[in-house]
Amino acid sequence: MANQTVVLTVTYGKRADYVSKMAQKLKEDTNVSKIVVVDNGSDNSLELDELAKQFGSLITIIHSEENNGSAAGFARGLQYIFENLKKADYIWLLDDDNLPSSECLSILLRQYRSCQIEKGIFAAFREDRKELLASGGSHYIPNSFFGFDLKTKLLFNKKDIQKESEEKLLACDTVPYGGLLLPMSIAKSNGLPNTNYVLYNDDNDYTYRLTKQGYQLNVCVDALIHDLESSWYRREQVPMFQGIFKTKMLRNAVYTIRNRTYFEKNNIVTNDTVYNLNILIYLNYVFLFYMPKTRNGWVRFVLVTRMIKQGLCGQLGPIKNTKYEYAVK
Numbered sequence: 001m002a003n004q005t006v007v008l009t010v011t012y013g014k015r016a017d018y019v020s021k022m023a024q025k026l027k028e029d030t031n032v033s034k035i036v037v038v039d040n041g042s043d044n045s046l047e048l049d050e051l052a053k054q055f056g057s058l059i060t061i062i063h064s065e066e067n068n069g070s071a072a073g074f075a076r077g078l079q080y081i082f083e084n085l086k087k088a089d090y091i092w093l094l095d096d097d098n099l100p101s102s103e104c105l106s107i108l109l110r111q112y113r114s115c116q117i118e119k120g121i122f123a124a125f126r127e128d129r130k131e132l133l134a135s136g137g138s139h140y141i142p143n144s145f146f147g148f149d150l151k152t153k154l155l156f157n158k159k160d161i162q163k164e165s166e167e168k169l170l171a172c173d174t175v176p177y178g179g180l181l182l183p184m185s186i187a188k189s190n191g192l193p194n195t196n197y198v199l200y201n202d203d204n205d206y207t208y209r210l211t212k213q214g215y216q217l218n219v220c221v222d223a224l225i226h227d228l229e230s231s232w233y234r235r236e237q238v239p240m241f242q243g244i245f246k247t248k249m250l251r252n253a254v255y256t257i258r259n260r261t262y263f264e265k266n267n268i269v270t271n272d273t274v275y276n277l278n279i280l281i282y283l284n285y286v287f288l289f290y291m292p293k294t295r296n297g298w299v300r301f302v303l304v305t306r307m308i309k310q311g312l313c314g315q316l317g318p319i320k321n322t323k324y325e326y327a328v329k
Contacts, residue, residue: 003109004033005181006081006088010073011037011096016044018097018228020051027058031105032092034085035059038077041067069198069318074177074206078192091187095178097228100124107223108181111169119215121186124179124223125170128234132219138172140267143274146240146260148282151274169218173211174204179225186215196316200252201259208267232256241282242290245300254307254324261311279308299327 007026011019019037026032035055039048041064052059062080064073074093081091090112092105104124111122125132132138141149182190190213193206207217232252236243244253269275283305291297303324 003031003089004087005031005090005092005105005109006085007032007035007092007094008074008077008081009035009037009094009096009098010040010070010077011044011048012040012042012067012073014043015096016042016047016051019048021099021228022094022096023051023055023059025099025102027055028102029105031109032058033088036077036081036085037061037096038073039063040069040073041065069195069202070177071193071197071199071202072195074202075192075195078187082188086184088184091182091184093177093180093182094225095176095227098126098178099226099228100179101224101226104179104223104225105181107220111218111220111223112181112183117169117216117218121210121215121217122169122181122223123172123175123217123219124181124225125219125221126176126179126225126227128227128230129219132170132172133221136167137170137219138174140173140264142268142270143278144268145264145275145278145282148278150278150281168221170221172217172219174207175217175219177203177206178227179219179223180207186210194316197259197262198255198316198318199259200255201263204260204263205267208263239290241286241304244304245290245292245297250300250324250327251319251321254303254319257304257307258311258319259316261308262314262316263311265312265314283308296327303327 009019009022023035026035035058037048037059039045039061042048045063048061052061062076064076081088108122108124141147141152143149190206190209193202197205211217232247232249233240233243233256236246238246247253287301291301
């Protein structure tokens with residue numbers, strides 16, 4: 001008997017074509033009982049309504065006049081599901097540019113049915129996240145800043161480098177929305193995303209709650225998702241803090257820096273002195289090796305420090321365009 005799985009995705013801008021490709025793939029899966037699409041102030045409202053007509057009762061579109069960010073979009077979609085689709089067994093969160101393989105959902109559902117991991121939760125593997133295979137999973141280092149920790153660097157032994165993991169399940173402290181499959185009961189108990197993040201790292205906050213409750217998040221490497229579009233920091237194909245000086249998507253960058261700093265400060269920091277030292281050392285490295293020695297390079301570096309300060313001070317919420325547009329060439 002097929003499980004009743006509700007798919008939830010959030011779209012914006014001019015991305016109806018992505019949603020259409022995803023829906024075409026999902027309609028073939030008998031486990032999918034409903035696709036809920038949150039139209040987050042997109043420019044494709046008419047196209048999305050036409051898509052809903054094409055797919056009949058399979059797709060429900062929830063329109064919002066403004067793009068209030070991924071956190072608000074997923075929060076609104078989850079609330080709709082909790083109130084209107086109570087009989088669903090699972091909720092599968094997908095980004096609008098996720099294209100799952102034909103067996104992706106079935107593989108995740110089988111993991112739940114045959115689960116031998118106490119309080120296990122399962123998510124799909126995004127094909128561009130090769131670093132997960134190299135590291136065998138993803139775990140936060142206490143007091144690290146964007147993964148940098150001086151103590152770890154000093155103690156690291158090159159002999160400890162491991163080959164790419166051959167494990168089918170990769171344990172992680174957090175996972176993205178895209179690919180996360182949650183039983184309805186767990187989704188309800190975990191609440192809604194924190195909309196103050198607006199966008200970026202709201203998924204880390206949402207899934208880290210599960211880790212703190214004792215659940216074990218696992219990325220299933222056989223359950224594949226292809227991303228039709230890369231995240232801003234992957235497009236430059238350089239370290240993220242180097243990409244900040246190259247990217248044209250500066251809005252995405254400032255939210256990433258501020259929100260990740262806030263998340264770390266409130267979840268993985270056990271010693272403020274060590275954390276601040278890691279920030280200071282890493283920023284010096286960024287200044288020396290990543291920052292172009294130009295006016296715009298300096299302007300963006302100062303912007304980075306301001307976003308870090310906001311994160312440390314707990315300043316979330318929308319960032320006005322005037323706070324970063326001056327740094328765009």
